[in-house]
Amino acid sequence: xxxxxxxxxxxxxxxxxxxxxxxxxxxxxxxxxxxxxxxxxxxxxxxxxxxxxxxxxxxxxxxxxxxxxxxxxxxxxxxxxxxxxxxxxxxxxxxxxxxxxxxxxxxxxxxxxxxxxxxxxxxxxxxxxxxxxxxxxxxxxxxxxxxxxxxxxxxxxxxxxxxxxxxxxxxxxxxxxxxxxxxxxxxxxxxxxxxxxxxxxxxxxxxxxxxxxxxxxxxxxxxxxxxxxxxxxxxxx
Amino acid sequence: xxxxxxxxxxxxxxxxxxxxxxxxxxxxxxxxxxxxxxxxxxxxxxxxxxxxxxxxxxxxxxxxxxxxxxxxxxxxxxxxxxxxxxxxxxxxxxxxxxxxxxxxxxxxxxxxxxxxxxxxxxxxxxxxxxxxxxxxxxxxxxxxxxxxxxxxxxxxxxxxxxxxxxxxxxxxxxxxxxxxxxxxxxxxxxxxxxxxxxxxxxxxxxxxxxxxxxxxxxxxxxxxxxxxxxxxxxxxx
DNA sequence: CGTGCCAGGTGCCAT
DNA sequence: ATGGCACTTGGCACG
Numbered sequence: 001x002x003x004x005x006x007x008x009x010x011x012x013x014x015x016x017x018x019x020x021x022x023x024x025x026x027x028x029x030x031x032x033x034x035x036x037x038x039x040x041x042x043x044x045x046x047x048x049x050x051x052x053x054x055x056x057x058x059x060x061x062x063x064x065x066x067x068x069x070x071x072x073x074x075x076x077x078x079x080x081x082x083x084x085x086x087x088x089x090x091x092x093x094x095x096x097x098x099x100x101x102x103x104x105x106x107x108x109x110x111x112x113x114x115x116x117x118x119x120x121x122x123x124x125x126x127x128x129x130x131x132x133x134x135x136x137x138x139x140x141x142x143x144x145x146x147x148x149x150x151x152x153x154x155x156x157x158x159x160x161x162x163x164x165x166x167x168x169x170x171x172x173x174x175x176x177x178x179x180x181x182x183x184x185x186x187x188x189x190x191x192x193x194x195x196x197x198x199x200x201x202x203x204x205x206x207x208x209x210x211x212x213x214x215x216x217x218x219x220x221x222x223x224x225x226x227x228x229x230x231x232x233x234x235x236x237x
Numbered sequence: 238x239x240x241x242x243x244x245x246x247x248x249x250x251x252x253x254x255x256x257x258x259x260x261x262x263x264x265x266x267x268x269x270x271x272x273x274x275x276x277x278x279x280x281x282x283x284x285x286x287x288x289x290x291x292x293x294x295x296x297x298x299x300x301x302x303x304x305x306x307x308x309x310x311x312x313x314x315x316x317x318x319x320x321x322x323x324x325x326x327x328x329x330x331x332x333x334x335x336x337x338x339x340x341x342x343x344x345x346x347x348x349x350x351x352x353x354x355x356x357x358x359x360x361x362x363x364x365x366x367x368x369x370x371x372x373x374x375x376x377x378x379x380x381x382x383x384x385x386x387x388x389x390x391x392x393x394x395x396x397x398x399x400x401x402x403x404x405x406x407x408x409x410x411x412x413x414x415x416x417x418x419x420x421x422x423x424x425x426x427x428x429x430x431x432x433x434x435x436x437x438x439x440x441x442x443x444x445x446x447x448x449x450x451x452x453x454x455x456x457x458x459x460x461x462x463x464x465x466x467x468x469x470x471x472x473x474x
Numbered sequence: 475c476g477t478g479c480c481a482g483g484t485g486c487c488a489t
Numbered sequence: 490a491t492g493g494c495a496c497t498t499g500g501c502a503c504g
Contacts, residue, residue, distance in 0.1 A: 002324045012389070012497040013336035013445075020328010025260070029275045037326035038266045040284055041484060044332065045497080047277055069475090072497070085320060087239045089274035091257010095281065099250035101480065125503095130393070130428070131478060132503090151481085152249075155493060156367065160397035161479090164432070189492060191367070195401075208250075249482040278499060284484080306490085309482075338495065362488095368493055369488085388495085392478060398494090426477060477504080484499105489492080 001026070001063075003081035007034050007044045011072020017044060024063065024076055026052050032065040032074055046074040101134075101151045104208040108135060108147070108184065115147060115182060115204055116140075130168035131161075143180055144169060150185035151208050158183060159195035166201065238263070238300075240318035244271050244281045248309020254280060261300065261313055263289050269302040269311055283311045338371075338388045341445040345372060345384070345421065352384060352419055352441055353377075367405035368398075380415055381406060387422035388445050395420060396432035403438065 001024045007017040017034075022043070025033040032046035050067035061078040105124060112119045118140025126136040135147035146169060148162040166181040173179065181201035188196065188203050196203055238261045244254040254271075259280070262270040269283035287304035298315040342361060349356045355377025363373040372384035383406060385399040403418040410416065418438040425433065425440050433440055 002322070004328075007332075009332075009497075013334045015332035015334045015497080017332045018329050021324070021326050022328070023262070023324060023326070025272065027272075027274050027276075031275070031277050033272075033277065035262065035264075035270075036328075036330040037264050038268070038285065038330050039264075039485080040268050040270065040279075040282055041496095041498090042277075043330060045277055047497085047499080048275065070497090082324070083322060085239070085322075087258070087260060087320070089258050089260070091241075091259070091273075092255050093273040093275050093280060095244075095246075095252035095254045097250045097252045097482065099482075153491095156401060157394060157397070157494090160394070160401065164393065164397065191492080246482075252482080276500080278481095278483090282482085284482090307482090334497075336497080364488095389497095390476095394479090428477075475504105477502105479501090481498105481500085484496085486495085487493095489490105 001081060002083040003078045005076050005078045008075040009044050012070055015044065019079065021082070034076065044074060099151065099208040099210070101149050104149050104151055104184065105135060107209050114206055115184060119145065128165055128168040128172060130164040133165050139180060143178055144173060145180045145182060147182045147184055152185065153187045153189065154185045154192055155189050156192050156195050158185065159192045159199065159201065162201055163199045238318060239320040240315045242313050242315045245312040246281050249307055252281065256316065271313065281311060336388065336445040338386050341386050341388055341421065342372060344446050351443055352421060356382065365402055365405040365409060367401040370402050376417060380417055381410065382417045382419060384419045384421055389422070390424045390426065391422045391429055392426050393429050393432050395422065396429045396436065396438065399438055400436045
């Protein structure tokens, strides 16, 4: 729907939006989106699972979307409706994304020496008291190694996360066992680097496999070709 | 626009979406959104600042949106266009949200005893080597106190964040100075609670002021002018 | 369901 | 531009 409306939201937070022309999208799964002419993020919304209802009050259309747990409500009051469309959506709803953290994990399991020579992965998502460890394994001297993967440049939070895993494992393993921690990510910020150094953790610069040609820039050596590149025949257009 | 299309994305990651009827939204600020009939998140998109272009190839409409830094591209190829609308958006584009972390900070600055009796705030956003501290102050015995605010229930990350601030301040202040850390949030998860305990930090259960029951006026900080504050009316069911 | 964590996170604002 | 962080974060997978 498109038209002049006001929007009120109350729930996890609360907000109010004065009159203006906006686009209101109501999805059959209960999602509601109010979009203006800027930004990727809707100015107001209601998550999937909400219930939409429409009624005319004082001669004006009001669309109300409500959900519970948490209780929240979105009210869109129109004083003029410019357009209403019902659109029959079909086809795929989700995409496989290449270049994710999972792809990075596969890359490392395929070639553990990318982490360091002699590294031997033992488990993924290994449970610890501090949460699941992305890749757990041992170095060339048999020392336990915790590997935390990030698909992009990281800040201090990732260093903290890795540190928690290392500490949790150190407690879990026999007293005195030295546990190493390796952060695998394209790069780290200065602060994150300092934090890693403080905690005795290390960083291995490595990116998820490029889905298509991202040739120059990252001098991260010409490691073997990712099989992912089978979409190369797409070109043409 | 609405119609049957395929969608290809390549940039920070890469994805491919087979043919189907979807809604394509092109905003004048360069945003592009591809929505299916589910979820709040678009199945594909392009951020603001991108450039949209349309062309007919092999008798089919192709919309391409490109941006640089990072380089990324979205291609939507239609084989049938069901509807095209150009909608004149007007009016406010952003909302004042109540119940934010900032509101929680105001609440605490108004009533510091909510943190603990005798707490005296000294600064907000106080800079440290580990980042800005939400509220910095002193307790009834003059000890420095770092307060980290969260508007909702928090996990281990918040405990880590607070811990980093406390440690950074402890280093900055004269040797031996005891720095206390208080996490103000509605609640904490078990794991976060353990982490807090380990680090000698404490938790004060407190929520942002409820919007619907906000009793008295509060001078909202330095930011935008709230022109639409008085709208307490709520149409009964 | 809650907990934990990734995400093409987005968006805001500081240096 | 990069960094650090909040967000009605959203979404998923696992306990």
